Amino acid sequence: MRIVTWNVNSLRARQERVEEWLTDVAPDVVLLQETKLADDAFPTLAFEALGYSAAHYGHGQWNGVAILSKVGLDDVVANFAEGIEPDPDARIITATCGGLRVSSVYVPNGRSLDDPHYEYKLSWLDRLRAHLQHESSEATVVGGDFNIAPDDRDVWDPAKVNGATHVSQPERNRLHALFDLGLVDVFRDQHDADRVYSWWDYRRGDFHQGRGMRIDLILCSAPVAQQVEFAIVDRNARKGKQPSDHAPVVVDVAG
DNA sequence: ATGGTTGTTGCACAA
Numbered sequence: 495m496r497i498v499t500w501n502v503n504s505l506r507a508r509q510e511r512v513e514e515w516l517t518d519v520a521p522d523v524v525l526l527q528e529t530k531l532a533d534d535a536f537p538t539l540a541f542e543a544l545g546y547s548a549a550h551y552g553h554g555q556w557n558g559v560a561i562l563s564k565v566g567l568d569d570v571v572a573n574f575a576e577g578i579e580p581d582p583d584a585r586i587i588t589a590t591c592g593g594l595r596v597s598s599v600y601v602p603n604g605r606s607l608d609d610p611h612y613e614y615k616l617s618w619l620d621r622l623r624a625h626l627q628h629e630s631s632e633a634t635v636v637g638g639d640f641n642i643a644p645d646d647r648d649v650w651d652p653a654k655v656n657g658a659t660h661v662s663q664p665e666r667n668r669l670h671a672l673f674d675l676g677l678v679d680v681f682r683d684q685h686d687a688d689r690v691y692s693w694w695d696y697r698r699g700d701f702h703q704g705r706g707m708r709i710d711l712i713l714c715s716a717p718v719a720q721q722v723e724f725a726i727v728d729r730n731a732r733k734g735k736q737p738s739d740h741a742p743v744v745v746d747v748a749g
Numbered sequence: 750a751t752g753g754t755t756g757t758t759g760c761a762c763a764a
Binding site: 503504506507528530554555556603605641695696697698699700736739 | 752753754755756757758763764
């Protein structure tokens with residue numbers, strides 16, 4: 495089973511590229527973030543034509559997450575699970591696909607450490623942990639734009655961004671709290687390499703200068719992580735005309 | 750130290 499995550503930075507602006515990439519890569523389960531669409535504007539039919547069932551959660555303009563699946567799509571939960579303080583933004587959707595409990599997440603950016611949005615980011619990560627505990631599946635996959643670089647190997651210049659949002663200790667601690675639930679960052683599990691990134695700022699030629707961060711992650715519970723055969727970031731998808739500022743992450747799981 | 754770009758919406762803001 496091939497599972498991918500991709501922050502598309504507006505599906506309206508990216509539809510053609512996304513469809514082309516899906517045709518080339520043929521994933522079974524697709525986690526999208528930043529669709530920037532309301533549910534009634536989501537192109538369900540276009541994805542059905544490519545063989546996918548689709549579930550979308552979005553209010554339009556900002557945020558918006560989706561799950562596409564060729565292996566079934568059931569028990570959809572938009573927002574956090576019942577009993578958890580709901581998020582005003584559309585940043586998480588969960589469904590069962592091919593026996594896996596899958597979530598597509600768009601973690602708040604945080605902006606800067608002194609911005610109220612940073613506290614919101616930390617609280618959001620606490621609620622994500624509660625959500626995953628509530629779901630408590632043996633076969634969990636949570637993928638998306640975490641807006642956190644797990645460690646300094648995931649940042650082009652750790653000194654330049656030392657302590658700033660995406661690398662600060664409190665948010666990294668929240669990510670580790672997810673690892674403590676038994677979730678594994680499967681790209682890192684497969685590769686020790688540094689300088690592999692999934693996001694590059696559009697400005698200053700950062701992509702071509704190699705200034706990026708690995709902030710798009712696929713976390714799997716141990717029984718799934720043990721079955722992972724292959725994990726890459728498809729850097730090529732960041733090239734060419736009108737790319738998203740994020741590249742997709744691709745993971746193959748046996749069976 | 751600053752500015753740089755893209756997307757959405759509206760003449761700023763978020764990333």
